[in-house]
Amino acid sequence: MTQKFGAGIWHFATYVDRYATDGYGAPRTVLEAIDLAGRVRDLSVVDLNYPFFGGEFSNEQVAETLKRNNLGVIGITPEIYTRTFVKGAFTNPDPGVRRLAHELVTEAAEVVRYFGADYVKLWPGQDGWDYPFQVDHGALWKHSLDGVGQLASENPDLKFVIEYKPREPRVHMSFDSVARTLLGIEKIGLPNVGILLDFGHALYGGESPADSAQLAIDYGRLFGMDVNDNMRGWDDDLVAGTVHPIELFEFFHTLRKNNWEGVWQLDQFPFREDSVAAADHAIDFLKTIERGLDRLDMDALRQAQERHDALGALAIAQRALYSAH
Amino acid sequence: MTQKFGAGIWHFATYVDRYATDGYGAPRTVLEAIDLAGRVRDLSVVDLNYPFFGGEFSNEQVAETLKRNNLGVIGITPEIYTRTFVKGAFTNPDPGVRRLAHELVTEAAEVVRYFGADYVKLWPGQDGWDYPFQVDHGALWKHSLDGVGQLASENPDLKFVIEYKPREPRVHMSFDSVARTLLGIEKIGLPNVGILLDFGHALYGGESPADSAQLAIDYGRLFGMDVNDNMRGWDDDLVAGTVHPIELFEFFHTLRKNNWEGVWQLDQFPFREDSVAAADHAIDFLKTIERGLDRLDMDALRQAQERHDALGALAIAQRALYSAH
Amino acid sequence: MTQKFGAGIWHFATYVDRYATDGYGAPRTVLEAIDLAGRVRDLSVVDLNYPFFGGEFSNEQVAETLKRNNLGVIGITPEIYTRTFVKGAFTNPDPGVRRLAHELVTEAAEVVRYFGADYVKLWPGQDGWDYPFQVDHGALWKHSLDGVGQLASENPDLKFVIEYKPREPRVHMSFDSVARTLLGIEKIGLPNVGILLDFGHALYGGESPADSAQLAIDYGRLFGMDVNDNMRGWDDDLVAGTVHPIELFEFFHTLRKNNWEGVWQLDQFPFREDSVAAADHAIDFLKTIERGLDRLDMDALRQAQERHDALGALAIAQRALYSAH
Amino acid sequence: MTQKFGAGIWHFATYVDRYATDGYGAPRTVLEAIDLAGRVRDLSVVDLNYPFFGGEFSNEQVAETLKRNNLGVIGITPEIYTRTFVKGAFTNPDPGVRRLAHELVTEAAEVVRYFGADYVKLWPGQDGWDYPFQVDHGALWKHSLDGVGQLASENPDLKFVIEYKPREPRVHMSFDSVARTLLGIEKIGLPNVGILLDFGHALYGGESPADSAQLAIDYGRLFGMDVNDNMRGWDDDLVAGTVHPIELFEFFHTLRKNNWEGVWQLDQFPFREDSVAAADHAIDFLKTIERGLDRLDMDALRQAQERHDALGALAIAQRALYSAH
Numbered sequence A, B, C, D: 001m002t003q004k005f006g007a008g009i010w011h012f013a014t015y016v017d018r019y020a021t022d023g024y025g026a027p028r029t030v031l032e033a034i035d036l037a038g039r040v041r042d043l044s045v046v047d048l049n050y051p052f053f054g055g056e057f058s059n060e061q062v063a064e065t066l067k068r069n070n071l072g073v074i075g076i077t078p079e080i081y082t083r084t085f086v087k088g089a090f091t092n093p094d095p096g097v098r099r100l101a102h103e104l105v106t107e108a109a110e111v112v113r114y115f116g117a118d119y120v121k122l123w124p125g126q127d128g129w130d131y132p133f134q135v136d137h138g139a140l141w142k143h144s145l146d147g148v149g150q151l152a153s154e155n156p157d158l159k160f161v162i163e164y165k166p167r168e169p170r171v172h173m174s175f176d177s178v179a180r181t182l183l184g185i186e187k188i189g190l191p192n193v194g195i196l197l198d199f200g201h202a203l204y205g206g207e208s209p210a211d212s213a214q215l216a217i218d219y220g221r222l223f224g225m226d227v228n229d230n231m232r233g234w235d236d237d238l239v240a241g242t243v244h245p246i247e248l249f250e251f252f253h254t255l256r257k258n259n260w261e262g263v264w265q266l267d268q269f270p271f272r273e274d275s276v277a278a279a280d281h282a283i284d285f286l287k288t289i290e291r292g293l294d295r296l297d298m299d300a301l302r303q304a305q306e307r308h309d310a311l312g313a314l315a316i317a318q319r320a321l322y323s324a325h
Helices: A030-037 A059-068 A095-115 A137-154 A178-188 A199-204 A209-218 A245-257 A275-295 A298-306 A310-323 B030-037 B059-068 B095-115 B137-154 B178-188 B199-204 B209-218 B245-257 B275-295 B298-306 B310-323 C030-037 C059-068 C095-115 C137-154 C178-188 C199-204 C209-218 C245-257 C275-295 C298-306 C310-323 D030-037 D059-068 D095-115 D137-154 D178-188 D199-204 D209-218 D245-257 D275-295 D298-306 D310-323
Strands: A005-008 A045-050 A072-078 A119-122 A159-162 A193-198 A222-227 A264-266 B005-008 B045-050 B072-078 B119-122 B159-162 B193-198 B222-227 B264-266 C005-008 C045-050 C072-078 C119-122 C159-162 C193-198 C222-227 C264-266 D005-008 D045-050 D072-078 D119-122 D159-162 D193-198 D222-227 D264-266
Touching (some): A030 A059, A072 A095, A095 A119, A095 A137, A119 A193, A137 A178, A137 A193, A137 B209, A159 A178, A159 A222, A178 B178, A193 A199, A199 A209, A199 A222, A199 A245, A209 B137, A245 D245, A264 A275, A275 A310, A310 D275, B045 B095, B072 B095, B095 B137, B119 B137, B119 B222, B137 B178, B159 B178, B178 B209, B193 B199, B193 B209, B199 B209, B209 B245, B245 B310, B264 B275, B275 C310, B310 C275, C030 C045, C045 C095, C072 C095, C095 C137, C137 C193, C178 C209, C193 C199, C193 C209, C209 C245, C222 C245, C245 C275, C245 C310, D030 D045, D072 D095, D119 D193, D119 D222, D159 D178, D178 D193, D178 D209, D193 D209, D199 D209, D199 D222, D199 D245, D245 D275, D245 D310, D275 D310
Parallel strands (some): A005 A045, A045 A072, A072 A119, A193 A222, B005 B045, B005 B264, B045 B072, B159 B193, B222 B264, C045 C072, C193 C222, D072 D119, D193 D222, D222 D264
């Protein structure tokens, strides 16, 4: 089987932030972004924001653009973090806004069905807090779980994946870590809720991404993943493999060891780079990793790990990865 | 009821580190440390390392020294992080060392019974990893849970508390966060395993300690707590309240709101300070906090929190705390 | 003399970020922002972004709006971090863009003269790098200094202040710390270049803001300052005093001890809060600090500091600050 | 010319910390450590702590042991961070202790002369502060510079190198960054004071080590360097190249580009690893880096950097490094 690669469609958008309010480039429509995605070597699927950005587009228009670019849809990400939701989606203090979040995700579920995608991706980035004393933490967490749980139980035919992240745009996000998210998912207690593990979120949250992946797998909840890189202090969304190649290699080794088969996705924000080149650069490195995994002496590695022999294990891993480049 | 205060007996020891290998002062025996603890205003209980440091001392000698200082014992902390265990206690690659850890904790359990203490405190600081690829993460975590679980099931008359911490002395510690530890405790599935929440560990792990406390309470697992302060990047074990008074106040507010009644303990390392003065300074501030809680307008605060009104809530909290000084 | 308070006019704008691309509220013009600033108790001056945001406004329109709100202008901040400059202003690889930066700042200098403001504020947030190997570090730093130096030498009648910051929006910013900026200023060697010290930037850069202030003062380069708060890991721009009151108090103590007399400014981004309330909340706390400084036993503090007696010094500081609330 | 490799002799010692107070292994004498160093492939020089650890040894004994291991001495590190100096060496509040620090370094200078070493290495790890308000920052900094300056002016025949570090064992260290240290060195104004740049200290201080090296070189102050690795949050002193190979490669590229010729040293603390294996592992990777530098297309890289083309530059660097393994 050939490894499939994917990317969030926002990889091919342009961005704004609180300083460059006029954007890091001219705005693009989702259709233009899909056409860019189509130019990446070896990209098979995309994750689409919903509503579609840059204008009013029908599912059919999007489907047609995808088709001519040979791209499928892996997930739909409802935008539950825009102006309406800046004080929270599932945890908004206003029940009317919580209802709007529910409605938007419910619409997104329909879009998942339309495209035959794998899941609804939930990234409740505005659910959390900024200041000490701002919220009742017990109530906030309950709202987080109730919001997700209700959607999952109303849509038993679909998978819902939660992408946790330590912070940004909130100073602290409710679903902040792999363990907290698993704890919440176990409390919800439904089979169709899982984790979308973002390598960079784990890394800058102080986790070892390989350990996070193993834990999610052991709970049967690793429904998806994406990669990028950062400086361990913020969600920089840099090109995968450019800063922390060894830990990225360990992450993928953990997936293979557990026979986890799924799409290797990119979640990068190439603010100042050419987005097609950024995706190609990352995928080239992911292919190095794939070859490196083929060359990895799994038996010798397992034996070194049984002794907790860091240097022995690293020598095996370094040799396999670098010789595969 | 008057609030009781406690401290780890190591608060009154002297320290070494990798640079000042000759120590930050002349070594002290546990008996000398207890005599120092006795000089702190308003200290009721201590947590004792086991084996007792500084010489060979019987339980009786320790008990007598405690008695003349009017001190009780809240917990016993077996030293499962010394030379024997530098590659791990519960997770050591050598089953013989894992057995030694088991035996040492079992002995500590007897000491808990002798002193009528509340719990065996487990701080498996050497259980974890340093390098990528060093360990099989699934196996390591299983060993962590098995080690604790076996002890808890063999000693159903006692409570075992796990003190999690992100790192140090390992680059990454197995029980690294409140959520991971709760996840493990739920997996163990025994009623006598809980959390000892260290305010500073939560803080430098990127948690909001108030949120961590609420979560542990909601799972019925907050068996103990201690406080200190740091710069959010390391376990500095500074004097409580000196750097982050507001978050400390929010932490205690959360305990009171949930009617959590237990000892307020100190886990400070006054490397260069007089240890009695450091304890007095902290307890003075904890009493300010206690008075501040009495003055806190709980109704108004709850209403502000229902709106997620950070500035309204903070105005109430700041007024109550500062006016109580 | 009564202490004067100021604020960046962006405090009263609304914001966008990479997620809430439709903004944390409806856009506001600079004139509307000034009218909001006018509603803050005890605000005397503002720092204005240039070009004026939200439309085409003449200096006269802005002056009139300021006048009816009883506000003066302390500084002008040319926007050398918008789309044109996303790959750098002074350090842009394209000499044409470097020229545009020069021209924009030169225009801003004219606006400083028009308003009789104190300084041109330079915040070259896009000057830096994101990836290893991306730039020639020597050349980049030289461009940074040449760009500032040329402006300062062409406008000897004006002061130029550099606001350093560790990172954001670049992964690493050229003027990243107080010491680096002073080193650069000394190299430039002109009397009219100084530092605008942002308390939060120092804090999350791992500096002690009080130490940073002392160093800048000792070089005669502390030309301005502003305050806010954060969680030490990012430039959260929270309301001043809400998280780190003691270090804020030490910062202002250092200013007073050195007879530094200047405006106490706010640089806050109240994304989800009422901006007038956020400014009032901060200024209320700054007044507490002012009263606290009046109560501070400077002699006793100096003696404790001569002994490096942390607990003694803190007891004096805590008493003075909290009793002033 | 063949690249020379060196190591701090403490690399071959055993360690204690505040938890494993009985050590991570049986104590070793400096002579035993030298014998271990002699077993490392391709080690030419060592940096020796002074006083010699593990017993009373004469210069002659040490020289003889070095000789039979074919090792030279690059520097002498006086232990100005042990019990006598826990409240500071150059900045100790007690002038008597400051004098002791001066005397110990003066003795170390004699040892440098005896061994014909390159420099006295100053690592004033206890000079700094722990708490807000603890010190008068201006006075502390002045003491730091006076202490170093006096020694340098009294020993004009010798070089003194300052090894800066953000923190540990103090919560904040006086010489905390490359820029602060250069600022201090320029203030001292003597030709024989320079920087010993530790890659890991720069990395966890949020610097780009390549940028730090360039800056120190541009001031003519890069007198020495050593390498290791860490997780960017603490001075873990892991084996070089195991976590951040790309930034290590960029660091050495910067040295070569500037024709900086000096020893490539290791400053690692293999707490739980075999120390000879840890040194060999690191030096193997440093040789990969050396070969990688030979393969690096410097012209193409320079052109990519002139465009700030991160992906282009990284592709060149990744290819050169990985193919050299």
